[in-house]
Amino acid sequence: MTYTLLNIVFLAVVALVGVAAVLARRSPNWRAVGLASILLIALTAIFDNVIIGTGIVDYDDALISGIRIGVAPIEDFAYTVAALVLLPAVWHLLPTRTREAGAEAGGARQNKDS
Numbered sequence: 277m278t279y280t281l282l283n284i285v286f287l288a289v290v291a292l293v294g295v296a297a298v299l300a301r302r303s304p305n306w307r308a309v310g311l312a313s314i315l316l317i318a319l320t321a322i323f324d325n326v327i328i329g330t331g332i333v334d335y336d337d338a339l340i341s342g343i344r345i346g347v348a349p350i351e352d353f354a355y356t357v358a359a360l361v362l363l364p365a366v367w368h369l370l371p372t373r374t375r376e377a378g379a380e381a382g383g384a385r386q387n388k389d390s
Contacts, residue, residue: 277339278339287357293369304367313357317357
């Protein structure tokens with residue numbers, strides 16, 4: 277299995293979670309995600325180039341597309357992109373104690389006022 281195929285499967289699952297967050301109208305602030313992505317992709321490029329350039333990590337050329345940023349294969353960036361979508365989407369899909377406590381408090385006030 278190539279890294280590209282593995283990434284396609286992994287990113288498809290991430291895309292489904294991202295779409296679920298958008299459809300639930302609980303999607304994250306995508307502008308903030310975009311700003312974070314600039315920083316994280318830059319850090320990934322630096323770190324990956326260091327560990328690949330020093331020989332700590334290596335990729336089989338037969339399993340990558342051949343597109344590289346420095347010495348890092350483009351497939352190596354999929355995990356960063358996935359994290360940038362998946363983590364905020366899951367965070368917003370999970371119920372929070374603050375929302376639940378606010379709803380319960382609001383319900384208690386309504387009952388008390390009635």
